């Protein structure tokens with residue numbers, strides 16, 4: 512069994528980022544990323560902190576905007592519009608999920624598509640669907656696909672089963688992998704909570720992607736011998752022996768599944784690492800496009 516770790520693949524992405532940053536620097540441009548965090552969800556706080564840290568490490572201009580969960584829809588949309596017109600900001604990410612009754616779709620639609628580095632604006636999703644390379648792909652699916660490419664895993668003609676149909680992950684990854692080009696040309700099935708006999712569907716997969724949000728949901732009996740397994744899930748489970756009182760696990764029952772598959776991503780240290788790397792790459796590309804480079 513081969514472990515597909517995120518770190519070395521992300522390192523290659525960061526090397527590309529460093530080269531692009533040199534070009535931008537020579538043109539007097541520092542890419543800027545604004546991350547909007549609403550409320551105090553601990554997992555969201557952790558993700559935003561990691562994104563901010565990585566921006567600073569790479570030398571990007573990073574702005575973290577924290578707002579209370581009581582912010583109105585109007586004020587949140589006004590904040591996004593302000594960032595749309597801020598020339599020092601090339602990428603805008605509103606950390607999901609939003610708390611309470613805030614309408615995430617409406618907020619995403621307010622983001623200028625050329626600054627939508629999280630790739631969730633309908634215009635960017637449409638570009639991904641129509642294989643227009645000027646769009647931004649959502650970071651997690653984009654990173655998952657990059658992991659397959661960099662690990663030398665053939666996707667062309669393979670049966671890919673994705674469990675989970677969110678725009679953020681499952682549906683977008685399906686669009687990417689059913690397209691043409693590297694890491695694509697696959698025969699894609701998207702399964703979800705209404706799928707009948709899910710295990711029979713997942714057992715058909717040459718490449719199985721879990722994006723469910725339920726710890727250890729994918730058990731060994733759901734996986735074909737020799738399959739490649741991409742675990743997108745990041746779940747906190749209580750663990751009294753851990754310093755923070757919890758540990759992170761994926762959607763895959765890693766120990767049992769690892770025994771029968773050809774390759775598998777770990778959690779933590781897998782797809783999550785790539786999500787941040789692709790966010791940096793998208794932000795740098797947004798700055799390049801704006802500068803006409």
Ligand code: NDP
Nearest residue numbers: 651675676677680703704722723724743744745782783786
């Ligand atoms: P969502 O809750 O938006 O979507 C979950 C999907 O799983 C839904 O399509 C749902 O089906 C499906 N599902 C839930 N229960 C079952 C079930 N019993 N059987 C079959 N399908 C089921 O989650 P996200 O897509 O946002 O995230 C999924 C996981 O990925 C989470 O653990 C999240 O933390 C993680 N994640 C990780 C990232 C990373 O960087 N690695 C980034 C983003 C997310 P239905 O639509 O029918 O309800």
